[in-house]
Amino acid sequence: MPQGSSHRVVVIVDENSNPFELGCATEVFGLHRPEVGGHLYDFRLCSPEPRTLMRDGFYTLTGVAGLEAADSADTLIVPNRPDVRVPRRPAVLDAVRRAHARGARLVGFCSGAFTLAEAGVLDGRPATAHWQWADEFRARFPQVEMRADVLFVDDGDILTAAGSAAALDLGLHLVRRDHGAEIAASVSRRLVFAAHRDGGQRQFVERPVPAVPDASLAPVLAWALERLDEPLTVADLAARAAVSPATLHRRFRAELGTTPLAWLTGERAALACRLIERGEPRLEVVARRSGLGTAANLRAVLRRATGLTPTAYRRRFGRA
Incomplete structure (x- = not known):
């Protein structure tokens, strides 16, 4: 049985959250993996409401734990959404602050960096987000060091990833950090995804195909x-x-x-x-x-x- 399967990863899902990053988190942290001996993490979803309308109303998420589940997270993945100008719920920001205060690891995928910055936990620290929001992020949160041209930033207990596929890069980076290169390589093979892209690589490649x-x-x-x-x-x-x-x-x-x-x-x-x-x-x-x-x-x-x-x-x- 992999060591660390008792490590609890909790994802907060909020109104208009992006389904892609939620899928990345579920795929990397939530699945049973018989090829490496079982679950790598104790994985939970939670939401501040019993029914959560996902991005653009494509579907509604129900049947997940309440926001109090965030208080038991060893790693807390904060919500993101396409409209970064809409403030997060105070209850969500309070959950992020409580997790940070008790030493939980915080992760923001894509626009999740805005959630972390709104909660005040990124002040004086580096972070990244999707390149298209870099200027707005800098204008709103000048106390945060925005690194707009990297895939992800690992600042120890707070990690942020750029848009879309960079969520998988950061997820695999965390598996590698928690469980080693061999298990991370096994997970990446299962995903049919590149085994290792360093966080310092650029978000935008000139010729992806x-x-x-x-x-x-x-x-x-x-x-x-x-x-x-x-x-x-x-x-x-x-x-x-x-x-x-x-x-x-x-x-x-x-x-x-x-x-x-x-x-x-x-x-x-x-x-x-x-x-x-x-x-x-x-x-x-x-x-x-x-x-x-x-x-x-x-x-x-x-x-x-x-x-x-x-x-x-x-x-x-x-x-x-």
């Missing part, structure tokens, strides 16, 4: 993932793609919103995490097999990627 499929980065990425233990360089990736390093850099920016070196380092860090989780005790072996070279470099990269040393990561996520 390549005009010529054969010219996409997919073949070179697949080739590189099979050779992470080799001393691959950006020049090697460019040669494989039959382009110059400068052209490769532009294509990575356009298609993935990151750089070739950052992508390569991130994939190597994820592989190192999986090797540690599977029980490899020798840091030199983990470093070599993940392409990170030395134990010293492994320690530095892993700390940047996870906030943990290899020893602490093994203690938290390794096999008993």
Whole structure:
């Protein structure tokens, strides 16, 4: 049974909430996952009203817990909605403040950052939201550091994600933080979704669907993932793609919103995490097999990627 299934994730659903982000939360945190031993979280929905009209009146949500369920959340996902100018109910904002005061983790998807800012818990802290609302957010909440060009922001006990699919990125990031890279990879495979997109990647990619499929980065990425233990360089990736390093850099920016070196380092860090989780005790072996070279470099990269040393990561996520 996965450790942490007693961790309670509660989603507040309010009038005109977006169904997509609610679906993302349910998919990532709420489903039974026999492939990893059961539920990863104790998942609940709650609402301030017995009947909640969802976005644009497409359907009505009933049969969920009352707002008092938010008071038992270890992680509280706050509501969002397309009209950010309509203030949140005072009862919802009070529930967010109580959760923050007792140390619960707070999560805002898309316009959920407005809910957190209205509650006053983001003052002096970084956050993100959908790029189209960045200017309005800055005007209304100048005391919050709006990072408008990233997928998500992890500020420890408060996390925010940009619009739509970034909710899945942040959800998988939380699974990885709570349960390790191996289980997060399993969940992403079930979702048929990219296993890891770093929060610092850009919200808007210039060419999300390549005009010529054969010219996409997919073949070179697949080739590189099979050779992470080799001393691959950006020049090697460019040669494989039959382009110059400068052209490769532009294509990575356009298609993935990151750089070739950052992508390569991130994939190597994820592989190192999986090797540690599977029980490899020798840091030199983990470093070599993940392409990170030395134990010293492994320690530095892993700390940047996870906030943990290899020893602490093994203690938290390794096999008993």
